Amino acid sequence: MMGNQPTQDHATRAEVFNRDEARVDWHDKTLWFIRQKRDRAAWTIPDWEALRDQASAIKDNVLSNLHDYLISFEAQAQRNGVVVHWAADAEEHNEIVHQILKRHQVSKIVKSKSMLTEECRLNEYLHDHGVEVVDTDLGERIVQLAGEPPSHIVLPCIHWKKEEIGALFHKHLGTPEGNADPTFLTAAARTHLRQSFMSSKVAITGVNFGVAETGEIVVCTNEGNADLGVQLADVHIACMGIEKLIPERKHLSVFLRLLARSATGQPITTYSSHFRKPRPGQEMHIVLVDNGRSERMKHHSFKNALKCIRCGACMNTCPVYRRSGGHSYNYAIAGPIGSILAPSLDMKQYADLPFASTLCGSCSNVCPVKINIHEQLYQWRQVIVQAGYVSKQKEVGIAAMTAVLSRPWLYRYAGNVGRWFLKTFPTLASNKINPWAKQREMPAPPSQSFRRWYQDNRKKK
Amino acid sequence: MSRDKMLLAIREALPKEATAIPDYQPSATSFDVVQKFIDTLVGIGGAVIKVSSLSVVNDYVIKHFSGQRVVSLVQGVDSYATTLEADPHLLENVALTVVPGAFGVAENGAVWITDGSMGDRALPFIANNLAMIISAQDIVPTLHEAYQRIGADGYNFGTFIAGPSKTADIEQSLVLGAHGPKSNTIFLLA
Numbered sequence: 001m002m003g004n005q006p007t008q009d010h011a012t013r014a015e016v017f018n019r020d021e022a023r024v025d026w027h028d029k030t031l032w033f034i035r036q037k038r039d040r041a042a043w044t045i046p047d048w049e050a051l052r053d054q055a056s057a058i059k060d061n062v063l064s065n066l067h068d069y070l071i072s073f074e075a076q077a078q079r080n081g082v083v084v085h086w087a088a089d090a091e092e093h094n095e096i097v098h099q100i101l102k103r104h105q106v107s108k109i110v111k112s113k114s115m116l117t118e119e120c121r122l123n124e125y126l127h128d129h130g131v132e133v134v135d136t137d138l139g140e141r142i143v144q145l146a147g148e149p150p151s152h153i154v155l156p157c158i159h160w161k162k163e164e165i166g167a168l169f170h171k172h173l174g175t176p177e178g179n180a181d182p183t184f185l186t187a188a189a190r191t192h193l194r195q196s197f198m199s200s201k202v203a204i205t206g207v208n209f210g211v212a213e214t215g216e217i218v219v220c221t222n223e224g225n226a227d228l229g230v231q232l233a234d235v236h237i238a239c240m241g242i243e244k245l246i247p248e249r250k251h252l253s254v255f256l257r258l259l260a261r262s263a264t265g266q267p268i269t270t271y272s273s274h275f276r277k278p279r280p281g282q283e284m285h286i287v288l289v290d291n292g293r294s295e296r297m298k299h300h301s302f303k304n305a306l307k308c309i310r311c312g313a314c315m316n317t318c319p320v321y322r323r324s325g326g327h328s329y330n331y332a333i334a335g336p337i338g339s340i341l342a343p344s345l346d347m348k349q350y351a352d353l354p355f356a357s358t359l360c361g362s363c364s365n366v367c368p369v370k371i372n373i374h375e376q377l378y379q380w381r382q383v384i385v386q387a388g389y390v391s392k393q394k395e396v397g398i399a400a401m402t403a404v405l406s407r408p409w410l411y412r413y414a415g416n417v418g419r420w421f422l423k424t425f426p427t428l429a430s431n432k433i434n435p436w437a438k439q440r441e442m443p444a445p446p447s448q449s450f451r452r453w454y455q456d457n458r459k460k461k
Numbered sequence: 462m463s464r465d466k467m468l469l470a471i472r473e474a475l476p477k478e479a480t481a482i483p484d485y486q487p488s489a490t491s492f493d494v495v496q497k498f499i500d501t502l503v504g505i506g507g508a509v510i511k512v513s514s515l516s517v518v519n520d521y522v523i524k525h526f527s528g529q530r531v532v533s534l535v536q537g538v539d540s541y542a543t544t545l546e547a548d549p550h551l552l553e554n555v556a557l558t559v560v561p562g563a564f565g566v567a568e569n570g571a572v573w574i575t576d577g578s579m580g581d582r583a584l585p586f587i588a589n590n591l592a593m594i595i596s597a598q599d600i601v602p603t604l605h606e607a608y609q610r611i612g613a614d615g616y617n618f619g620t621f622i623a624g625p626s627k628t629a630d631i632e633q634s635l636v637l638g639a640h641g642p643k644s645n646t647i648f649l650l651a
């Protein structure tokens with residue numbers, strides 16, 4: 001699954017995923033099921049849209065006051081007895097964490113889910129420095145045992161079948177061969193990871209929200225792995241992107257009402273833990289990480305991506321993500337949000353990602369903090385084309401698409417031609433000019449366009 | 462030093478005008494908070510038992526956990542513990558812990574507890590089963606009222622717990638008891 005070459009682009013990697021059609025269908029359906037659970041959860045909240053507006057407004061306020069909020073957060077956290085570190089980039093973040101581990105002379109630690117540490121490649125860094133990191137989220141542990149990165153920010157092993165997990169556990173944990181029962185496998189993982197919890201002196205966690213007013217951090221999990229790790233360790237290291245701040249404690253209500261409902265359709269995660277002061281005798285560190293965030297804040301069109309609360313809803317709804325799999329994005333954060341975050345870190349390396357979208361806008365519709373994801377995808381395409389980081393084939397496609405979308409009459413005409421073309425030469429559409437037609441049959445074209453159908457129907461009334 | 466460098470970079474990236482946070486008043490809820498709390502918690506794998514007194518809780522504990530280690534932090538429910546081992550690892554053999562919850566939240570089935578009533582912060586996470594006691598009076602409709610109630614409380618550690626520890630990482634099959642308690646029972650005193 002791994003071994004993604006940086007020279008391959010998203011389309012090539014998606015093609016690999018698409019070779020197993022049954023698996024793609026299953027992946028697609030599973031994620032759509034989660035999207036539907038999200039819808040049902042959202043519909044139970046009459047204030048849902050107002051909450052999204054409010055969350056977005058709070059994040060706007062954060063992004064326009066971040067300097068002062070960080071200073072307040074730091075002062076409060078220090079008053080609470082927490083050591084605050086500042087890391088300008090991934091490397092500095094990794095060094096800071098490693099220094100703390102060195103001082104405590106530990107060679108094995110537990111870590112709960114943190115997309116920031118994935119972004120910084122902390123596990124690899126620590127591995128190279130002789131420290132073993134045990135990921136304690138079940139899904140993350142599964143992909144870790146398999147030597148893979150997570151394929152989804154909330155559901156790290158969503159691309160794995162239970163039979164494969166059974167075989168993986170048989171190999172690594174010694175479970176009986178052929179046992180693929182989720183309850184049995186989860187129990188085996190519980191026993192296996194309990195040993196790490198009981199013996200680890202240091203626990204690393206991510207941060208869902210940091211509160212500028214109080215200096216506390218909030219970590220949300222369903223499994224309880226963050227809490228178990230922290231409460232049994234002598235040292236807690238929390239790694240946090242600077243954009244995770246919110247102004248006041250009371251604002252947590254807005255975000256916690258949105259987060260789990262958007263992510264999995266649950267009313268709230270099982271645990272929403274507020275760490276304000278370390279437990280007696282414990283050492284607590286917070287590492288504040290920039291790693292390109294302040295640079296992004298300067299770009300009016302792209303800074304809204306920093307509002308992301310990592311719920312994963314945009315991935316679950318994305319027709320491209322669902323049918324290409326998280327690994328096809330080759331970045332710690334996959335899907336629509338990853339496709340607008342990655343290019344600001346390295347435009348050349350991730351030039352392909354903003355093109356891995358149909359621009360259908362479903363991502364923006366579900367995003368709990370109302371990030372205009374699909375518009376940013378479109379804007380990134382233009383920036384990337386201007387910078388010359390795009391292959392010839394795509395350049396032609398974009399030029400044509402831009403031409404079509406900017407001229408309504410041509411759009412109508414092209415639609416008619418397209419429908420005629422599909423009917424006349426159904427297999428020709430699946431050619432090399434149209435990369436989206438790879439690995440799939442084109443659907444039967446409708447005899448009428450939606451526009452004409454609408455007009456005809458209106459006339460009939 | 463990176464701190465100053467980072468703060469400078471952030472200051473330079475800020476827009477000229479800071480945006481204000483608009484006032485937000487959630488619309489009033491009309492549901493019955495107790496019933497909503499029960500339905501929601503049961504829906505996420507928790508259990509709710511209405512009790513009239515603590516002695517009913519005590520009977521329940523004796524009936525279901527006799528011979529196993531029970532740590533109760535509620536006077537009147539055995540085995541009531543006033544002190545715990547200093548080393549939280551020694552709590553691993555706790556079959557059931559009974560702790561006083563501060564209040565419940567109807568919309569999501571969560572109960573708020575803080576370090577002051579946990580005995581040890583590890584206890585609600587390491588015990589095999591968790592029971593919390595709250596009064597039926599102490600249920601708020603949504604998280605908005607919850608944070609109003611928490612206010613500026615000076616807890617060191619506080620957490621919302623909603624149901625048992627769980628995972629659906631293996632093919633989206635829900636399994637209770639991922640790492641923490643396998644069951645979550647709320648005794649509702651009315």
Ligand code: SF4
Nearest residue numbers: 308309311312314367
């Ligand atoms: S961009 Fe929005 S929908 Fe996507 S993960 Fe972030 S918060 Fe969720």
